[in-house]
Amino acid sequence: MASAKSWRSFFHASATAVFVVGASRRLRYANPAWELLTGGDWSKLRGLRLSAFRSATPLGQTLMPPPEVWAGETARVRRAPPDAAAGPPWWDFTFVPLPGPDGKLLGVVGFLTQAGERATRRTPAKLPADIAAAQADHARHYGFELLTGTSTAGERFVNLVRVAASTIAPVWLVGERGSGKTLTARVVHHQGPTRGKAFVAADAHGVQPYLLDAMLFGKGGATLPTPQGGSAVGTLYLHDPGLLPRDFQGKLADYLSKSAAPRVVCASVVPPHADARLIDNFATRFGVLEVRVPSLRGRLDDLPWFTERVTPHPVADATWPVLAAHDWPGNLREFADTLRTAAVRAGELPIAPEHLPRVLRERHLLAANPLPQARTMALAAVLEAVERRMIEDALLACRGNATAAAKRLDMPRATLLRRVEAFRIPAADGGTP
Amino acid sequence: MKYPQVVMCTLDDALPNMLRGFLHDHRWLLTELRQPDAIAAQLKSPRPGVVFWQLDPTADSPVPLGLVGELSREFPDAPLVVVSDAKLPVEDRPAWTATVLDLGAKYVLFPPFTRLVLEDLAGGLMAAAIERLTGGPPEPLPADPEAIDLAEGGLADD
Numbered sequence: 001m002a003s004a005k006s007w008r009s010f011f012h013a014s015a016t017a018v019f020v021v022g023a024s025r026r027l028r029y030a031n032p033a034w035e036l037l038t039g040g041d042w043s044k045l046r047g048l049r050l051s052a053f054r055s056a057t058p059l060g061q062t063l064m065p066p067p068e069v070w071a072g073e074t075a076r077v078r079r080a081p082p083d084a085a086a087g088p089p090w091w092d093f094t095f096v097p098l099p100g101p102d103g104k105l106l107g108v109v110g111f112l113t114q115a116g117e118r119a120t121r122r123t124p125a126k127l128p129a130d131i132a133a134a135q136a137d138h139a140r141h142y143g144f145e146l147l148t149g150t151s152t153a154g155e156r157f158v159n160l161v162r163v164a165a166s167t168i169a170p171v172w173l174v175g176e177r178g179s180g181k182t183l184t185a186r187v188v189h190h191q192g193p194t195r196g197k198a199f200v201a202a203d204a205h206g207v208q209p210y211l212l213d214a215m216l217f218g219k220g221g222a223t224l225p226t227p228q229g230g231s232a233v234g235t236l237y238l239h240d241p242g243l244l245p246r247d248f249q250g251k252l253a254d255y256l257s258k259s260a261a262p263r264v265v266c267a268s269v270v271p272p273h274a275d276a277r278l279i280d281n282f283a284t285r286f287g288v289l290e291v292r293v294p295s296l297r298g299r300l301d302d303l304p305w306f307t308e309r310v311t312p313h314p315v316a317d318a319t320w321p322v323l324a325a326h327d328w329p330g331n332l333r334e335f336a337d338t339l340r341t342a343a344v345r346a347g348e349l350p351i352a353p354e355h356l357p358r359v360l361r362e363r364h365l366l367a368a369n370p371l372p373q374a375r376t377m378a379l380a381a382v383l384e385a386v387e388r389r390m391i392e393d394a395l396l397a398c399r400g401n402a403t404a405a406a407k408r409l410d411m412p413r414a415t416l417l418r419r420v421e422a423f424r425i426p427a428a429d430g431g432t433p
Numbered sequence: 434m435k436y437p438q439v440v441m442c443t444l445d446d447a448l449p450n451m452l453r454g455f456l457h458d459h460r461w462l463l464t465e466l467r468q469p470d471a472i473a474a475q476l477k478s479p480r481p482g483v484v485f486w487q488l489d490p491t492a493d494s495p496v497p498l499g500l501v502g503e504l505s506r507e508f509p510d511a512p513l514v515v516v517s518d519a520k521l522p523v524e525d526r527p528a529w530t531a532t533v534l535d536l537g538a539k540y541v542l543f544p545p546f547t548r549l550v551l552e553d554l555a556g557g558l559m560a561a562a563i564e565r566l567t568g569g570p571p572e573p574l575p576a577d578p579e580a581i582d583l584a585e586g587g588l589a590d591d
Contacts, residue, residue, distance in 0.1 A: 066547065078447050079545050090544075092447060115445060131498060131532050138502035138536050178565075182509070198535035206512065206561030207540060208553050215534075220526030220543050222534055232531035333510070333565065341479065 017112040021065060023105055025050045037114060038081075058082035065095040065108045072097050072105065078115070088116025135198070142190040146183065146309075149302035153294045160291045165191040170286040173267040175293025178333030181267040182239065184293055189235040194263045197234025198222070204243035213248060223255065223262070233262040238286075240268050242277035249279045257285065296328040296335055303335075310336045313343040314350040322353045325364040388423045391416065395425065435480035437559055438462035442469050443487040444518060451548045452555055461559060469497050476508045481562035483555055487516040490529055498536060505537020510565055512539035512558040516546070 008029065011018045017034035021027060027048040035042050040059065049056055050064040062082045069075045077093045094111040144165075148158050164171045165188045173181045182201065189199040200222050202212050216223050216236075226232050236256065241249060256264050264286050272278060272287035296306075303323055307315055328334055342355040353361055390409065398404035402420070406413040439456055441449050441463065449465050456463045464475050469486065476482055484504070488497070504513055515538045521529055530541045540554060 066549075068548075075548060076447075076451055077545075077547065078451075090447070115447060134498040134502060135532060135535055137499060138506075141502075141506060198531035200531055200534045201539075203539065203561075205564075206558040208557055211540065211550070211553060211557075215530070215540060220521075220523065220530055222527055222531040222541075224527040226524070226528045232528045330568070337479070 019063065019110045019112065021050055021063070021108045021110065023107055025064070027063065028107065034112060037112060062091065063093075063110065065093075065110065069095040069097050069108055070105065072099060090115045139190045139195065142183075142186045144187060144191060146187060147180075149299055149305050151299045151301035153299050154302050154305075157292070157294050161187060162191075164188050164289055164291055166193075167289070168193055168263050170264040170266070170288045172272050172287045172290045173265065173293055174269070174271050174290060175267070176269060176295045176329075176331055178331035179293045179295050180332050181293050182237070184291070185235070185237045185265045185267060188265055189237070189263075192235070192263070194234030197262070198232050199235045199237065200233045200262075201237040201239060203239040205240060209245050209248050212244070213251075217251075217255070230260055231262060235263045235265055236261075238264065238266045241266055241282065242268060242270075242275045246279050249282050253279070253282050253285060296331045300324050306332065306335060307339060310339045311343045313339075313346060316350040316352045319351055319353055319356065321368075322356055322360055322364040325367040326360050384423075387419065388425065391419055391423065392425055395420075435478065436460060436462045437481040437483075437563060438464055438475070438478075439483050439485065439555055439559065440464045440466060440472055440475045441485045441487075442466040442472055443485070443516070444489075448485065448487060448516065448546060448551065451546065452551050455548075455552045455555065459556070459559075469500055472500075472504060473507065476504070476511050481559060481566050482508075482511040483558045483562060484511055484513045485516055485551075485555070486513060487518050489518055490521060498532070501533060501538055502536040509537075510562060512562060513537065514540045514542060514554055514558070516542045518544065 011029070011031045014031060015033050017037045018029075018031045019027060019034050020029040027045055027050065030038075030040075030042050030045065034040075038059065045059070048060055048063075050060045052061060052064050054061070056064070059082045062079055066075050066077055074097065075093075075095045077095070078090050079093065081089065081091055092113045092115050096109045096111075098106045098109060100106045144158055144162065147161055148154065161184060171185075171188060173184055175181050175184075185201075186199060189195060200216075202216060204212065207215075215221060222233050223231050223236075238244075238252070241252070244252070255261060266272070266286050268275060271290060272283035275283065303320065304315075323335075330337075338357065338360070339351070341357075342351045345355040346352065349355075353364070391405070394405040394408045395402070398408060402416055403413055406416040409416065437459075439452065439461055441452070443449060443465070444467075446465075449463060453463060466472060466475070469488070472484060472486065476484070486501075501513065501515065504511075515533045517529065517533075526543065533541050539558065542550070542554070
């Protein structure tokens, strides 16, 4: 067994910076490579208290193992050195917990390496000037022509979007999943009075509320004021705000009620007044102008128009009835995925029915050849047949014993006998049960 | 459905190493890239995907911001997380965040990077991407054989 002295000498000779933290969160050991890297003097740092709180020294905060290590897991962490707000250089830590024989944590071994070269001190660089050009180029892709179709429903929808874009009032888009709510919100922004600023989407699907909070209101958050004055956000798009915790909804409502706040566009599957997850003032304050985004099955006349925008691939005439027979529950997203996959299958040829998924072709066949009118079936006759069958089965199982069969069916014996007589059921053993 | 993939276009191995174990547990493919131009090719396969792209807005080479917009327009169902690894002055950060979000990024991440935040982002965005593609939530992780099931025992034989 290695002695305490031997492991210490082993670490001492290592070129990798190693340090040991005791269970009491104090620095218990550091090798010369660690001293060289951190620039610290071990004789003065022995017993240094490590903590994530500001009460600890900057070095003590930087060296503190994360909570999962104290829970017994190995962790790799990248942090800025204590004298810098950010890297490079970065300090890459690997923390290894040291559990004792009874499972209790004895301490943590930390391995420290430095990544990247320290940059020479310079005035912090400003954002490049070509950012505005990139934004302008991006904005050009979101015009009304993206939404305009040939159907009546499409025209009515685009007219509503034009009204929404011409005002600065809060807009609430209501539509099924995949119907193009985010695209519509972008068109409203880029064609509206706030187009000079940024469109920021906060999607509660997939991004946890604390991350959204940090993205909007944290250090470097999008809604903070810029040196030019005011926020850089022109439109804040909230996708399904009902998923957000109610306290965060309240925080958003307070922020968006300020005079300098950006414009709000919300989107959800259900209308705001019907969404019980929303706090009261949220739905009433931001559900001012409600725009219904039509589903694809309500705009089947626009299928050729949508197809031109999804793929340049030609479509055979026989394909259109197959596409129109489907009800497209996934709306435009499903339609675009289906067409792109079919275009790959078709290769050089126009997209034909056989390139579409089988479910679409079968649905078209069923629609073209409807089933014959089903026979009417009286409920009483069905119930009678079921009752007769159950009584027969029970008598058969009980070898014609009416008492046992009645018990099995959980009914009085007299009732069973009346039903047997009414149905004219022969006894299982050939006689009257 | 093919295995979901996380595409990480980073400057070094630090970020992929922080997520490697998490992605392996979920059986999600990790694709590491160094060239941003290669991201689009990775997203063309029909599988749910999440992109982490580490870029320095103050680098000497022009920032490929146009590519952020192109990726978000061409692959709207593949959420893009821009990881900003730069010494931006604090007063410039809100403008940078707003700009990148305006171009279609789903999230902007500033240092310090912690494993917990990266896992929350990758896991949450991937679950949403899978749900969009399949209409249902992702398969749950296989049960930990060492976990104690408190509901087990005592009731089955009663």
